[in-house]
Amino acid sequence: MINNNKYLGAALATLAVAGLVAAPQASAKTKKAAAPVATVSKTEVLEAQLRAMQDEIAALRAQVNATAPSATVAATVAADSKKVQELDDWAASVKAKHAETHHAGGGNMLYFRGGYSGNDQSMAATTNSVALNNGQVATLGNTGHRDGWNFGAGIDFKLNDNMFGLVDKTELLGELDLNYVDLGTFTAGAISTVANGALSGGQSLSGPVSNTVQATQSMLRISASPKIKFLQGSKIRPWLIPVGFTLNVISPPSQANAITELKPAMNFGTGVDYNVWKSLYIGADVRYFLATESLNGTNVNGLTAGGTLGFGF
Secondary structure, three states: OHHHHHHHHHHHHHHHHHHHHHHHHHHHHHHHHHHHHHHHHHHHHHHHHHHHHHHHHHHHHHHHHHHHHHHHHHHHHHHHHHHHHHHHHHHHHHHHHHHHHHHHOOOOEEEEEEEEEEEOOOOOOOOOEEEOOOOOEEEOOOOOOOEEEEEEEEEEEEEEOEOOOOOOOEEEEEEEEEEEEEEEEEEEOHHHHHHHHHHHOOOOOOOOOOOOEEEEEEEEEEEEEEEEEOOOOOOEEEEEEEEEEEEEEEEOOOOOOOOOOEEEEEEEEEEEEEEEEOOEEEEEEEEEEEOOOOEOOEOOOEEEEEEEEEEEO
16 A cells, blocks of 8 residues: 555656646747747738728729719710700790791781872873874873872792891792772763764764763782892891882773783882781882883883781781
């Protein structure tokens, strides 16, 4: 028993000595083993931080990439919005102009005109005159008047807005005009003269025929003309007829023994229209009619001047 205790004590002592000897070595080994662990931990931390920075940079890049297109899109949207606004403004102006044009008429017009009418000469060669063999015209009574009145109507058709691109705000119109001219009455003498001559030749009539027959001396002028109208869009619209075609129809006919009723001529005119309200116009009108020669001694040249009342459409 005692020997066993000795052996156990010796073993414990040996273990204690071995522990004391091994402790420093173990401690050294532990320190040596811990160093790599610490190194590994710092590396992982740095790697983690690097990854975080990379993630932040990637996020910033993504944000920048996302922001740049947004700015471009915003700029594009702004430009498109501006264009849309311009188009809206243009459409509104066109609509307003169309409404104004609609109220004032689309350039076409139905008008009525009337006023003074005067011929350059009295229309002597009517049924109140007879052509003689020597070429002279014998007037057999009153020759009528030079002055009278006129009344007519016409229509303007718009052909072009700007004179085919030559002049802005200047319309070219086509006009058809009908005008009645009354130059008063005269005493017809040709029929009575012929009748009295027949009496003196032995014809059996009831008695002399007196020069008391009254006739109205008149003309119908049918004209087709180009009309240039200025200041498109304005309330005041001056206009000009450079030259047009007129057909003069006279009544009574030209002579007792050379009956002619028609005489072509030219016409020139100027005037102004004023837009009173919506499509209602008033204005002034002056025209001159010129034939190159007389109609069997009858002069159809003359002037008309007066006022107008028009309706645009």
